[in-house]
Amino acid sequence: MEIVTGGPxxxxxxxxxxxxxxxxxxxxxxPALAEARPGIENALAGERSLFLLAVRGGVPVGFVxxxxxxxxxxYVNYVGVHPDAWGTGVGEALLRALPDALAECxxxxxxxxxxxxxxxxxxxxxxxxxxxxxxxxxxxxxxxVEQRYAFSPA
Numbered sequence: 347m348e349i350v351t352g353g354p355x356x357x358x359x360x361x362x363x364x365x366x367x368x369x370x371x372x373x374x375x376x377p378a379l380a381e382a383r384p385g386i387e388n389a390l391a392g393e394r395s396l397f398l399l400a401v402r403g404g405v406p407v408g409f410v411x412x413x414x415x416x417x418x419x420x421y422v423n424y425v426g427v428h429p430d431a432w433g434t435g436v437g438e439a440l441l442r443a444l445p446d447a448l449a450e451c452x453x454x455x456x457x458x459x460x461x462x463x464x465x466x467x468x469x470x471x472x473x474x475x476x477x478x479x480x481x482x483x484x485x486x487x488x489x490x491v492e493q494r495y496a497f498s499p500a
Contacts (some may be wrong), residue, residue, distance in 0.1 A: 351447070354432055408436040432496070462491050479494040
């Protein structure tokens with residue numbers, strides 16, 4: 347598996363990964379590409395955006411996307427792994443590559459939100475040194491409870 351810097355040509359692949367990952371995680375039908383693409387595009391709209399792609403055998407299987415939250419803090423909007431690649435180390439490889447990507451973009455740390463019932467994600471973040479920040483809060487759109495995590499590369 348290879349971790350590469352994503353570009354505009356990879357947005358559709360990331361959106362499809364996200365659509366399948368969310369459907370697998372939440373147990374509903376796979377959203378159409380047209381539904382998934384705008385969120386990825388918005389996450390990458392800033393001039394200091396982060397976009398890492400995990401590629402296995404020439405096929406994208408996971409990605410990280412985000413951008414500026416504050417001057418020195420990146421907000422990771424997406425950590426997505428296609429369900430066919432769950433449990434194979436893709437998410438961990440992407441998150442281990444994140445510190446270099448943060449440094450290249452001039453960030454000192456990163457933050458993200460994760461649904462507290464996303465046990466797989468919570469375990470991974472905590473194992474890799476992400477720290478809970480504050481109390482869990484309901485998502486403003488649908489009320490599902492999520493927790494903020496922060497990461498500062500050593």
